[in-house]
Amino acid sequence: MENPQSLLLCEKTALKINALQKTLEIAILFLFVFVLVYRLLSLRDHGFVWLLAFACESWFAFNWVLILITQWTPVEYKTNPHNLLQHVSELPPVDMFVTTADAKLEPPIITVNTVLSLLAVDYPTHKLACYVSDDGCSPLTLYTLIEASKFAKLWVPFCKKYHVQVRAPFRYFSNNPILSSYNLSGFHQEWTKMKDEYEKLCKKIEDAVRNLAPLDFSRDYVDFARIDSRNHPTIIKVIWDAKERISNGLPHLVYVTREKRPNHSHHYKAGAMNALTRVSGVMTNAPFMLNVDCDMYANNPKIVLHAMCLLLGFKHEKEGAFVQFPQMFYDTLEDDPFGSNVVEAVKKIWPGLAGIQGPIYAGTGCFHRRKVIYGLSLTDNEGNLTSERLNEECFGNSPELIRSATQILLEENIDQLDDLSCAVEIAYQVAGSEYEDDTLWGKKVGWVYGSVSEDVLTGMKIHARGWKSILCTPEPPGFLGTGPSTTHVMLIQRKRWITGLLEILFSKNCPIFATLYAKLEFRQCLAYLRILIWGLLSVPDLCYALLPAYCIITNSHFLPKIEEPTLIIFAALFLIKHLYTLHSYLDSGRSIRAWWNQLTVGPWSKITTLTASLFGLVTVVFKLLGISEVIFEVTQKEQYSSSSDQEATYDANAGRFTFDGSTIFVPATALLFLQFTALVTAALGLQPPALGVNGAGIGEMMCSVWVVLCFWPFVKGLFGKGKYGIPMVTIVKSAVLALLFMHSCPKNITS
Ligand SMILES: O=c1ccn([C@@H]2O[C@H](COP(=O)(O)OP(=O)(O)O[C@H]3O[C@H](CO)[C@@H](O)[C@H](O)[C@H]3O)[C@@H](O)[C@H]2O)c(=O)[nH]1
Numbered sequence: 001m002e003n004p005q006s007l008l009l010c011e012k013t014a015l016k017i018n019a020l021q022k023t024l025e026i027a028i029l030f031l032f033v034f035v036l037v038y039r040l041l042s043l044r045d046h047g048f049v050w051l052l053a054f055a056c057e058s059w060f061a062f063n064w065v066l067i068l069i070t071q072w073t074p075v076e077y078k079t080n081p082h083n084l085l086q087h088v089s090e091l092p093p094v095d096m097f098v099t100t101a102d103a104k105l106e107p108p109i110i111t112v113n114t115v116l117s118l119l120a121v122d123y124p125t126h127k128l129a130c131y132v133s134d135d136g137c138s139p140l141t142l143y144t145l146i147e148a149s150k151f152a153k154l155w156v157p158f159c160k161k162y163h164v165q166v167r168a169p170f171r172y173f174s175n176n177p178i179l180s181s182y183n184l185s186g187f188h189q190e191w192t193k194m195k196d197e198y199e200k201l202c203k204k205i206e207d208a209v210r211n212l213a214p215l216d217f218s219r220d221y222v223d224f225a226r227i228d229s230r231n232h233p234t235i236i237k238v239i240w241d242a243k244e245r246i247s248n249g250l251p252h253l254v255y256v257t258r259e260k261r262p263n264h265s266h267h268y269k270a271g272a273m274n275a276l277t278r279v280s281g282v283m284t285n286a287p288f289m290l291n292v293d294c295d296m297y298a299n300n301p302k303i304v305l306h307a308m309c310l311l312l313g314f315k316h317e318k319e320g321a322f323v324q325f326p327q328m329f330y331d332t333l334e335d336d337p338f339g340s341n342v343v344e345a346v347k348k349i350w351p352g353l354a355g356i357q358g359p360i361y362a363g364t365g366c367f368h369r370r371k372v373i374y375g376l377s378l379t380d381n382e383g384n385l386t387s388e389r390l391n392e393e394c395f396g397n398s399p400e401l402i403r404s405a406t407q408i409l410l411e412e413n414i415d416q417l418d419d420l421s422c423a424v425e426i427a428y429q430v431a432g433s434e435y436e437d438d439t440l441w442g443k444k445v446g447w448v449y450g451s452v453s454e455d456v457l458t459g460m461k462i463h464a465r466g467w468k469s470i471l472c473t474p475e476p477p478g479f480l481g482t483g484p485s486t487t488h489v490m491l492i493q494r495k496r497w498i499t500g501l502l503e504i505l506f507s508k509n510c511p512i513f514a515t516l517y518a519k520l521e522f523r524q525c526l527a528y529l530r531i532l533i534w535g536l537l538s539v540p541d542l543c544y545a546l547l548p549a550y551c552i553i554t555n556s557h558f559l560p561k562i563e564e565p566t567l568i569i570f571a572a573l574f575l576i577k578h579l580y581t582l583h584s585y586l587d588s589g590r591s592i593r594a595w596w597n598q599l600t601v602g603p604w605s606k607i608t609t610l611t612a613s614l615f616g617l618v619t620v621v622f623k624l625l626g627i628s629e630v631i632f633e634v635t636q637k638e639q640y641s642s643s644s645d646q647e648a649t650y651d652a653n654a655g656r657f658t659f660d661g662s663t664i665f666v667p668a669t670a671l672l673f674l675q676f677t678a679l680v681t682a683a684l685g686l687q688p689p690a691l692g693v694n695g696a697g698i699g700e701m702m703c704s705v706w707v708v709l710c711f712w713p714f715v716k717g718l719f720g721k722g723k724y725g726i727p728m729v730t731i732v733k734s735a736v737l738a739l740l741f742m743h744s745c746p747k748n749i750t751s
């Protein structure tokens with residue numbers, strides 16, 4: 001675009017932080033310092049327990065410092081899409097990517113809704129193309145997309161004509177009863193017709209899912225006959241080729257399932273994204289790419305315009321390698337039973353990151369500059385970008401892809417194909433499983449391999465090349481997705497994230513190197529560390545939770561005695577830290593219950609650290625030792641097919657903690673047993689004699705009770721029935737583990 005800066009497209013402003021919150025944050029920091037200094041000074045009079053407590057508290061304090069530094073200078077961005085619309089003919093093309101991996105875990109109707117919401121965004125349609133990657137290689141996905149594209153021909157014009165807000169039909173028809181303000185003639189009929197058509201689409205898809213109308217493998221689906229989803233050739237289908245190139249038609253729609261062979265690592269989502277990048281590169285080659293997970297529909301029809309305001313609105317391109325919309329969810333359960341605390345993220349964490357080098361890349365709801373994904377560094381940008389870098393070693397042996405990448409990197413005019421089908425053959429070639437062999441794909445070009453949190457890794461590599469990124473928080477929110485619907489799914493998801501993050505931490509991609517040897521800003525490095533060390537918290541958390549039980553059982557102590565005034569500092573730290581979070585919850589209109597849920601099952605809770613984090617850590621250690629590999633377990637997405645179902649699926653037990661025989665529950669249950677034993681021992685006075693006056697005291701007792709409270713969902717699990725109860729096997733294993741621990745405790749601390 002010529003001179004978009006002359007019109008104000010966007011603004012960056014500093015956010016004010018609540019003064020009370022800031023005071024409390026500093027107070028907590030000071031208390032941490034007090035505690036650590038006290039420990040250090042009295043280390044000589046105490047033994048191993050004191051040292052362990054000191055180590056744990058240092059870790060907690062370090063974490064706190066990272067939090068403060070990351071959230072210290074929050075900013076927000078404002079966008080003016082109206083100003084951009086004055087340049088409508090100059091708007092750049094955008095390729096939109098949707099990934100799906102498993103038609104069972106990710107019901108096709110969800111993917112279809114996401115695709116429909118993207119096809120209907122407010123943007124000149126001849127500048128849009130939508131590519132769907134199907135790692136499940138399922139004819140069902142292709143079938144539902146073909147059917148959806150037929151429906152889209154009605155749906156897209158309807159949305160634009162009536163300025164529909166939410167363009168994912170399942171949400172539109174479940175949320176918006178006919179708006180009374182819409183007494184436009186004809187609206188009512190069209191609405192009813194559209195709802196009918198959507199229901200027909202749902203019915204067709206449901207029938208196909210239930211195999212009621214078998215797909216005809218002799219025709220359109222011949223490629224899928226007898227296919228194995230882990231061993232198959234590439235299949236690419238141009239579902240809709242927008243040949244007429246009009247601004248109010250339908251965008252291109254292309255189905256892609258890349259080649260997979262058992263002897264070739266496919267790198268999960270990162271591999272899928274790279275295949276899509278290449279396929280789109282030889283087809284439409286837009287300079288900007290949006291990517292969303294299959295369950296993240298566009299909730300705001302102006303998302304592309306908002307993103308473009310930010311990508312085009314700054315004087316210097318380096319201000320924004322990518323534009324990230326914060327992850328948000330729809331139909332969240334009351335009181336946030338999994339403690340995901342999205343509000344905290346949206347209010348503090350995202351704006352905090354935006355105030356440093358920019359938000360992390362969250363894998364979905366993100367617009368990338370294609371040239372950045374192609375590995376462009378800022379130094380290249382200023383200096384010389386030689387054509388040697390655009391060779392086969394870099395991009396692979398497709399001359400067409402190299403030409404298209406050259407156009408992107410040198411900002412030349414982009415070839416417009418008259419007909420997408422003439423690029424299909426080349427697309428097959430670049431989607432092949434061997435295409436990346438001996439190239440820089442997955443290393444310096446494209447999504448980076450080596451972590452199941454490929455998003456954080458890829459974003460960090462971009463920051464390390466000196467780019468910044470931008471946060472986009474329009475109203476209404478840009479994208480909404482599904483959160484985990486059961487604790488089981490939640491734990492699997494957190495375990496994968498933690499594993500992926502630790503894979504980054506313990507590799508050459510560790511952000512510390514990127515700060516030392518590349519252009520990752522120091523504070524951004526700390527921000528990444530804060531995220532990457534999430535899983536490491538399991539070790540100090542476990543030790544600190546063991547300490548009270550250990551001390552009571554052995555009649556020793558890790559806290560000052562009741563007579564010592566320093567105990568007050570420990571108590572103050574504990575109280576202020578929890579009052580601080582409670583205040584932030586109440587301040588933003590959330591309930592005490594939600595606060596409690598965050599405390600017990602949230603991402604930083606003891607339950608999470610002693611289940612997901614601990615097992616994530618073990619997974620990574622096994623990987624480092626070469627014992628096993630890390631796999632990407634896809635999270636189950638819940639399906640809400642039509643409006644009336646929604647009420648029916650409401651479940652009073654939704655969000656309740658569920659258990660199974662998995663070992664993931666053993667450490668936490670064992671810990672709980674230990675606390676019980678300790679408390680009973682103390683109550684019955686069965687402890688061994690203490691050394692001098694240094695026996696366990698009120699501090700240790702209170703801590704032990706607190707740990708029990710933190711594991712309250714497990715306490716309930718001991719008495720629960722069915723999936724709400726901890727199974728007998730887990731109880732037995734945990735009891736054995738707890739007994740082993742008690743057995744190894746010294747009987748008398750003096751001996
Ligand atoms: O082999 C695979 C595995 C997954 N996916 C897709 O990856 C996306 C994310 O998978 P999901 O199971 O929904 O994981 P989440 O934990 O919800 O995803 C978050 O975390 C992932 C990294 O762990 C990121 O890739 C995602 O973008 C981010 O939303 C989905 O669209 C999947 O279809 C693939 O395309 N191929």
Ligand SMILES: [Mn+2]
Nearest residue numbers: 293295481635
């Ligand atoms: Mn997801």
